[in-house]
Amino acid sequence: AQSVTQPDIHITVSEGASLELRCNYSYGATPYLFWYVQSPGQGLQLLLKYFSGDTLVQGIKGFEAEFKRSQSSFNLRKPSVHWSDAAEYFCAVVRPTGANNLFFGTGTRLTVIP
Amino acid sequence: DAGVIQSPRHEVTEMGQEVTLRCKPISGHNSLFWYRQTMMRGLELLIYFNNNVPIDDSGMPEDRFSAKMPNASFSTLKIQPSEPRDSAVYFCASQKGGARGFFGVNEQFFGPGTRLTVL
Numbered sequence: 001a002q003s004v005t006q007p008d009i010h011i012t013v014s015e016g017a018s019l020e021l022r023c024n025y026s027y028g029a030t031p032y033l034f035w036y037v038q039s040p041g042q043g044l045q046l047l048l049k050y051f052s053g054d055t056l057v058q059g060i061k062g063f064e065a066e067f068k069r070s071q072s073s074f075n076l077r078k079p080s081v082h083w084s085d086a087a088e089y090f091c092a093v094v095r096p097t098g099a100n101n102l103f104f105g106t107g108t109r110l111t112v113i114p
Numbered sequence: 115d116a117g118v119i120q121s122p123r124h125e126v127t128e129m130g131q132e133v134t135l136r137c138k139p140i141s142g143h144n145s146l147f148w149y150r151q152t153m154m155r156g157l158e159l160l161i162y163f164n165n166n167v168p169i170d171d172s173g174m175p176e177d178r179f180s181a182k183m184p185n186a187s188f189s190t191l192k193i194q195p196s197e198p199r200d201s202a203v204y205f206c207a208s209q210k211g212g213a214r215g216f217f218g219v220n221e222q223f224f225g226p227g228t229r230l231t232v233l
Contacts, residue, residue, distance in 0.1 A: 036224075041226075042226060042227075043205060043224035043226045043227050044205070044207075044224040046221050046222075046223075049221065090157065101147060101159045101162050101170065102147075102159070102222060103159075104156060104158075105156075106156045107156060
């Protein structure tokens, strides 16, 4: 079945440490890929997106993500986490053909400890 | 621009009552999406409109749910009658054009959500 998987439900990191959040997709062709962040009580904000070209994508707030076709992955990274990065992170796709809507992963909750 | 506006932000109602959620998309955006977020099912699409026309409503859980978009600047999601299992956060999002723009993929902009509690 076509799906988006975020294998980590909850991750805890220390402030200043590096971060990597995992995302895998299972589509025959490369979908359009997104990472959204949701702060408590807030809506979703786009961090970055990928549809073609350079496989390393830079986003807002110092985040980046790398598309790896061979691994069907689009992992989100940040070299040094700040306390304000504590939030829920969602990987999402738009399928390469067909409907325009986003399909979301189940999310990864990030806790940042001092 | 004020972004996507949703009202109310919080709604508490009793089982059996009618609930109406409202959304004002970003001006100039011609696609509108309603999503529901629950702990059990995560974020899921309910329905989306393009140029005020419903394109895909396969995510609408049952006949108790209905959505309208009478014009480009307003949409409603109605639940009648409401049930406790409808308790969730409902998000509206808007997008300029379709998902696939000339220069790539267009971003969906999300509203702050409406937290619905049905007692």
